[in-house]
Amino acid sequence: MTRWGMAIDLDRCTGCEACVVACAAENNIQTVGEEQAREGRAMHWLRIERYYEGEFPNVRTRFMPVLCQQCGAAPCEPVCPVYATYRNPEGLNAMVYSRCIGTRFCANNCPYTVRVFNWFDAEFPAPLDSQLNPDVSVRPGGVMEKCTFCVQRIQAGKDEAAQEERDVADGDIRTACQQSCPTKAITFGDLEDPDSEVSKWAESPRAFSLLGDLDTRPGVVYLSGSEWREPAE
Amino acid sequence: MSGNDGKRGEPRVTIGRRDFFKVYAAAGVAVLQGCRRRDEEWIESPVRRSTALPGASVWRRSICGQCGAGCEIEVRTVDRLAKKIEGLPEGFVNAGGVCALGHSALQELYHPDRVTEPMRRGASGELEPVSWEEALESAATAIAAAPDATTVVAGAPPGPLLGLWRRFAASVGAQAPVHWQPADVVVEREAARLAFGEATRPAYDMARSDYVLSIGAPFLDGWRSAAHFAGAWAELTADRRGKLVQVEARHSLTAANADDWLPVRPGSEGFLARGVAGLLLGSGTVGEAERAAYETLYPEAPPDLAATAERCGIDANRIERLAAELSRAERPLVMVGGSALDGGNGVAAGAAGLALNALLGAVGREGGVFAGVDFGFEDRVAGDAEATVPPATLSDRLDGAGGSNVLVVSEADPLHGMPGFEAAFKGASTVIALSAFFDDTTLQADLVLPIQTDLERFQAVEPDPVRGIPALLIASPTVAPRSEARHPGDVALALAAAAGSALPWPGFQEAVEASLSDAFTATRADAEGAGALPALLITGALNARQFVRRTTDAGGLVGTAEMRRAPVRPAQVDGEGAPAGLPDPASMAASAAPAGVESFTLIPFESVKLGDGRGANRPWLQELPDPLSTVMWGSWAEVATEDADRLGIHGGDIVRLTGTAAEIDLPAIVLPTVRPGCVGVPVGGGHADYGRYARGRGVNVNALLSTDRHVAGVGAFARGGVRVRVERLRRPRRSERPVIYGRGLRQAEEIPVGWAPHDGGKA
Amino acid sequence: MTAESQPSAAALDGQLLGRLDRRRPGLLVGSLASGALALVFIYCWGYQIANGIGVTGINRPVFWGFYIINFVFWIGISHAGTLISAILRVTKAEWRRPVTRSAEAITLFALAIGGLFPLIHLGRVAIFYYMIPYPNSRMLWPNFRSPLVWDIAAITTYIIGSALYLFLPLIPDAAVMRDRAAAGLRKRFYAVLALGWRGTAQQWHSLEWGIRILAVVIIPVAVSVHTIVSWDFAMTQTPGWKSTIFGPYFVVGAIFSGIAVLMIAMALLRRGLALERFLTDRVFNNLGLLFVTMSLVWGYFTFAEHLTVWYSGDLFEKNVHHVLLHGDFAVPFWTMVVVNLVIPVAVLSFARGRRPLPTALVGCGVLVGMWLERFLIVVPALSTPRLAYSIGDYMPSWVELGIMIGAVGVFACLYFTFTQLLPIVSVWEMREGWRHGGSDEAGGATSDAAATSGTAAAPVPGGGGA
Structure with missing residues (x-):
């Protein structure tokens, strides 16, 4: 079996947000405009959280990319009344957009607040729509969405491997955020494969799970050598 | 896994003898067909060529033109439309990385408010569509009428295109072009x-x-x-x-x-x-x-x-x-x-x-x-034309010519980016703008010539010498140009021709190829010659034509680490005897704070989202939270917590920054990371137009800068060290509130990330 | 009221049913006003469907807002009727007689409105039926693990049960109306409702048994409904929601708000229908005691909830707790405590406070307080997520306000229509009360009903047929 996972090295993340734009470009994420963004309705699937450490002048800033953690025990899944979000056999929390009726219960129950909602139908004034990725559906209004681990790329990678009659090799499939990261702070692969890069990163003594004490068993591993990952006293 | 196993278990298609011959015959025909193709098609290219089936992805190598750095990118195209930009893993500058601005080039390409046809200001004072021929004709007439009062402002990055503008200026008899580049x-x-x-x-x-x-x-x-x-x-x-x-x-x-x-x-x-x-x-x-x-x-x-x-x-x-x-x-x-x-x-x-x-x-x-070395292709194209001059000289030059100026602005927006330029700009009698958008300068232009964006162009740039290795990067267009947009280099050549001083090339690509050919010939003739290429780079090429073909197919020329060198100090500094010693910053007096007013030091800065303002017309970038202030869709002023407490400023309050020339009102973001006494404001906001996503959004901090402050010793504006007064105006109205993405200003010690050893995400 | 003023059956009919024949201007104005509000409701919902759920003020992270608050609020209101009336029936409280019908109607209509809110709240209301288990070609079932599906089951059960519970005691009265009505549409309408009621002993027997069984069955249903509503919150892991006390806390809150509505309704009925002789000061006194008890129980639950959260020291729970008690939500929180606890205790602890007007006013305050309680459950928890970077806020839009106010109009519309079509006071039960000697000053139990009874005076017509 495959368990897709991602590892993010926070010590390498500069917070440049190239991944955020790459994600929007890859996944046809709509931009909601100033008014909607002010209402708190920006739709980034991936956000760079920013926290401060210390006081001026000995102040430091920490960045933490937060995306859907693709939990092994996902709080979002059981609360959906229509199975619009479910766990697929490869460890993804899949979203079935056509099934979603928009109760937003899943988003409330997500401890990472990574789910975003289409409050209105997406608008891509022509010819901006020329850029839309044909492999990814444009979600209608009233539907929940979130990071898919670039499931279309996973599928394309598997198709390519199948065509060449081989197994998917580690590194064949790269998510949009991973690909754009100038510091290579993100790696992606199969957590079940002990030789994959992501598994090796996950073995690091610096590895931890976000909100790990909730035991959501995330598919995203963070690496940090800093003390600040420890819970507050 | 199980699916694959199943597939392996299926019986393979067996090929009989007849089938075998059939396959061979078919393959033979295919090979013969292939041999009839032109030999160029067989030359290795870093770009994966594809037969472009409907719906199939074709990846095309290109060069990011969003700044002058010259990052190499791959563009995914499907059905001849560009879909996604990714860093070329073997990219000379970027080694696979792309920044946010680079990704957004797609939205520049497909922006709904691009200039799609040449326009000329008519009798009514409005811009009206004209044909390219008419546009070039009237541009050439204006330039020919006052060649020595003609100034080119070129925003091209260093490389052959900039060289072409120098050559253009020289050939029509204009002054040395102004190179519009980071301050x-x-x-x-x-x-x-x-x-x-x-x-x-x-x-x-x-x-x-x-x-x-x-x-x-x-x-x-x-x-x-x-x-x-x-x-x-x-x-x-x-x-x-x-x-x-x-x-x-x-x-x-x-x-x-x-x-x-x-x-x-x-x-x-x-x-x-x-x-x-x-x-x-x-x-x-x-x-x-x-x-x-x-x-x-x-x-x-x-x-x-x-x-x-x-x-x-x-x-x-x-x-x-x-x-x-x-x-x-x-x-x-x-x-x-x-x-x-x-x-x-x-x-x-x-x-x-x-x-x-x-x-x-x-x-x-x-x-x-x-030393930041290059192969000198800019000079090769420019010939013996004058070197470019810095932007700060532009005002003086326009003032000096006294109202009969012709300004040719290509890929630059001096009206937005240069403090106090309006007055000088109004003195220009004719403004010819080569632009893909109605930016501040283009809006005021008499003639607007639509140009291609990076992905539509043939590109040749000498990348930022970040690695100390010389290079010339070349890329073919990724997608067909939208509407009537043309390459700025081609426009320059057409303008020169229309003005009666044609340059020896029909188009920009030919200019680049000619310069490559010259370089080959010069190198072949004299391997040690000054200005020629390192001999290593031309080995293997039989003739100039083959060298040009090989170079363009390979995506340019890239030097080796051995070509790096330390800067060479001339025997005599300034040619005036013994070195006199450098200006010592330690012996310069600190500028005194004006007394009596609440005086802050203004720090204008380029944010990762808007750059110098170029990114302001992309919805992706406008909606990208600034990593530090988390502001989207607008400008903001970064104020220190200490100062905010003293002045009674709460986060989001509208503050007024008053400089000597102007005042701007914008929302304050209170941050613990700001040095007290400083106020940071991003540049790149407050466009008069520049498309629907940028229009009137944010404020232009350049308004606070004055033109009479220069960096001592060079023709550059000093935008640092400007004193401004900061005062709180009011609580923001609903429509004025800054659009903030992350609200928690939590100390890192309190970050509730929790900790648990990772278990591999097993369910 | 004293026994001497006991009216004849005809007079009683006239008093209770005559209102149905007359058109009173006050009622007309009320009907028009509520109709206008109902139109506001329809317009706002239509606007929202046409434009998208984004016309609301909800956002990330506050994904639930006024609609869910109102959903819980109306479901709470619904407990005014069936649950309380069932308890009163089961305990055979004699003063229930003039109250039960109106209370049960409140239940049915409040449930209908409350049940609408989750649909209004949906992002894609057109396919709400995906939540319902129905046979379909895709072989897809709803997710029975989701508390929302439990909600659907519970609310459907409750609404059917409540409708039956309202309908059964209505049959004899419908028969009276049928017999009083002239031939025509009206008569046919009542005839359908009367289900061929003839007032036979067998029918009376079946009816009484039916009501008795329903009264017993409906109590656990009512309790379960509000428990399940609470589980929409308590089953999550959201700080501020995840709580084992939520089930009983919500039930208590629902009964509390139910009594508040009942107090207001009774005061209005007593005035409007001149029922002083049934809804005596003593009834208000007793109900006032129950009311203040519920207030104290509610206060106890609130205290227990917040104490355990505070004591746990859990960072995330404490964050929510902080914004509630000291932060952005402190004003509504302490307002809620005042109107739900301080004022009821202060007023209802004294006999003078347990008279109709003060109790009704306290009831109004409690309604506001209980609405605030639901607001304070939904919004602060959502706006204070674990990862503090995503802290948000919430301001309802005019659409949400329109729907919220409009829903009151829809409710009033339904209620006015009901009172215009059917007796809002159960005529036969009143008569039955008379037979038992209706006055609550009398003491002693009759053998069959165990209700308070005195000297049976008035002759009792067996049924509607006259």
């Missing part, structure tokens, strides 16, 4: 000339250094190549091997990622460099040769620690520790840039910073600083 480049070059003797942008080998002192260089914020430096920074700091110390008044993204951030008083960067030099000289770890080299540059004694700490507003022990770590480091490196070069003393500060490299023996050393 600090001119200062950087001058500082390098003073410190190293060669006026090229220094190339920093950050990845192999183990201790980087960056004086003002915001290299993670988009300075030079964010993609390159982010990768280099990652190598520097991997496994805590190296350390980055950022000296900068503002808490930039680079400062945020530095291991140590010294928030110096703005304008005191050079003083700090001199102070550190003093500590190093006194530490006994400096070699005699280095000491001598440094003392030639700075005969005067450097300031002592107390004076440095006092002037810079930094704890003495932090400066001491910095000097101690620098002297202990094996391959230290000092970089200068950004805000250190912004002030009136920018050249002196930059030179003082760069000179530290001489003291540390970092010049020409692995992990040190190299």
Whole structure:
């Protein structure tokens, strides 16, 4: 079996947000405009959280990319009344957009607040729509969405491997955020494969799970050598 | 897995003898068919060629033109439409990385408000569509009427296109073109000339250094190549091997990622460099040769620690520790840039910073600083045309010509980006704008010529010499141009032809190919000749034609690490006898704060989202939260918590910044990372138009800058060190509230990330 | 009221049913006003469907807002009727007689409105039926693990049960109306409702048994409904929601708000229908005691909830707790405590406070307080997520306000229509009360009903047929 996972090295993340734009470009994420963004309705699937450490002048800033953690025990899944979000056999929390009726219960129950909602139908004034990725559906209004681990790329990678009659090799499939990261702070692969890069990163003594004490068993591993990952006293 | 197993279990298609022959016959026909193709098709190309089936992805190599760095990208196209930009893993500058601005080139390409056809200001005062022929004709007429009052403002990055504009200006009889480029480049070059003797942008080998002192260089914020430096920074700091110390008044993204951030008083960067030099000289770890080299540059004694700490507003022990770590480091490196070069003393500060490299023996050393060398294709295309001049000379030039000017603006928006330019601009009788958008300058133009965006163009650039290795990168268009847009180089050539002084090439691509051909011939003729290419690069090519074909197919010419070299100091500085010593920032007086008003130092800065304002028309970037303030869709003023408390400013309040020339109102973002007494405002907001996503959004901080402040020694505006008054105006109305993405200003110790060993995500 | 003023059956019919024949201007104005509000409701919902759920003020992270608050609020209101009336029936409280019908109608209509809110709240209301288990070609079932599906089951059960519970005691009265009505549409309408009621002993027997069984069955249903509503919150892991006390806390809150509505309704009925002789001061006194008891129980639950959260020291729970008690939500929180606890205790602890007007006013305050309680459950928890970077806020839009106010109009519309079509006071039960000697001053139990009874005086017509 495959368990897709991602590892993010926070010590390498500069917070440049190239991944955020790459994600929007890859996944046809709509931009909601100033008014909607002010209402708190920006739709980034991936956000760079920013926290401060210390006081001026000995102040430091920490960045933490937060995306859907693709939990092994996902709080979002059981609360959906229509199975619009479910766990697929490869460890993804899949979203079935056509099934979603928009109760937003899943988003409330997500401890990472990574789910975003289409409050209105997406608008891509022509010819901006020329850029839309044909492999990814444009979600209608009233539907929940979130990071898919670039499931279309996973599928394309598997198709390519199948065509060449081989197994998917580690590194064949790269998510949009991973690909754009100038510091290579993100790696992606199969957590079940002990030789994959992501598994090796996950073995690091610096590895931890976000909100790990909730035991959501995330598919995203963070690496940090800093003390600040420890819970507050 | 199981699916694949099942497939393996299926019986294979068996091929009988007849089938075997059939297959062979078919293959033979295919091979023969292939042989009939032109030989060029068989030449290896880094771009995967595809038969472009409907719906199939075709990846095309291109060069990012969003800034002058020259990052190489791959563009995914499906059905001839560009879908996605990714870094070319083997990219010369960026090695696979792309920044946010680079990704957004797609939205520039497919922007709904692009200029799609040539336009001319009619009798009614409105811009009206005209044909290309008419447009070129009227442009040529205007230029021919007053050739010596014609000024070209070219925003092209260094390379053949800029050379073409120089050649254009020379051929029509205009003055040397103004090169529209980041403000600090001119200062950087001058500082390098003073410190190293060669006026090229220094190339920093950050990845192999183990201790980087960056004086003002915001290299993670988009300075030079964010993609390159982010990768280099990652190598520097991997496994805590190296350390980055950022000296900068503002808490930039680079400062945020530095291991140590010294928030110096703005304008005191050079003083700090001199102070550190003093500590190093006194530490006994400096070699005699280095000491001598440094003392030639700075005969005067450097300031002592107390004076440095006092002037810079930094704890003495932090400066001491910095000097101690620098002297202990094996391959230290000092970089200068950004805000250190912004002030009136920018050249002196930059030179003082760069000179530290001489003291540390970092010049020409692995992990040190190299000369920013190139293959000279800009000059090759330009021929003997004059070199470009810095933007700050533009106002003077327009004022001087007295109202009969013709301004040819290509890929630049001086009206938005240059403080106090309006007055001079109004003096221009004819403005010809080559632009893909109705930016501030284009809106005022008499003639608008639509040009292609990066992905539609044939490109040839000499990338930012971030690695010290010369290169010329070439890329074919990725997608067909939208509507009637043309390549700016082709427009320049057509303009020259229409003005009666045709250049020898029909198009820009031919110009580049001709320059390659010339370079080949020159190199073949004289391998040691000045200006020719290293012989290594032409080996294997039989003739010039083949060399040109091979080079364009290979995506350009890239030098090797052996071609890196230290800057060459001429035998005599300035040709005037013995070196007189550099301007010492330590001997310059600090600018005194005006008394009686609440006086803040304004720090204009380029954010990762809008850059110099170029990104303002992309919805992706407008909606991208600034990494530090988390603001989307607008401008903001960064105010220190301490100052905010004193002035009664709450986050989101509208504040008024009053400068000598103007005042701007914008929302305040209160941050614990701002140096008290400073107020940071991003540039790139407040466009008059520039498409629906940029129009009227935010404010243009350039309004607060005045044209009469220059960096001493060069023709560049000093945008640093400007004093402004900050006052709270009001609680924001609903429509004025800053659009903030992340609200929690939580201290990192309280970050509720929790901790648990990762279990591999097993369900 | 004293026994001497006991009216004849005809007079009683006239008093209770005559209102149905007359058109009173006050009622007309009320009907028009509520109709206008109902139109506001329809317009706002239509606007929202046409434009998208984004016309609301909800956002990330506050994904639930006024609609869910009102859903819980109306479901709470619904407990005014069936649950309380069932308890009163089961305990055979004699003063229930004039109250039960109106209370049960409140239940049915409040449930209908409350049940609408989750649909209004949906992002794609057109396919709400995906939540319902129905046979379909895709072989897809709803997710029975989701508390929302439990909600659907519970609310459907409750609404059917409540409708039956309202309908059964209505049959004899419908028969009276049928017999009083002239031939025509009206008569046919009542005839359908009367289900061929003839007032036979067998029918009476079946009816009484039916009511008795329903009264017993409906109590656990009512309790379960509000428990399940609470589980929409308590089953999550959201700080501020995840709580084992939520089930009983919500039930208590629902009964509390139910009594508040009942107090207001009774005061209005007593005035409007001149039922002083049934809804005596003593009834208000007793109900007032129950009311203040519920207030104290509610206060106890609130205290227990917040104490355990505060004591746990859990960072995330404490964050929510902080914004509630000291932060952005402190004003509504302490307002809620005042109107739900301080004022009821202060007023209802004294006999003078347990008279109709003060109790009704306290009831109004409690309604506001209980609405605030639901607001304070939904919004602060959502706006204070674990990862503090995503902290948000919430301001309802005019659409949400329109729907919220409009829903009151829809409710009033339904209620006015009901009172115009059917007796809002159960005629036969009143008569039955008379037979038992209706006055609550009398004491002693009759053998069959165990209700308070005195000297049976008035002749009792067996049924509607006259």
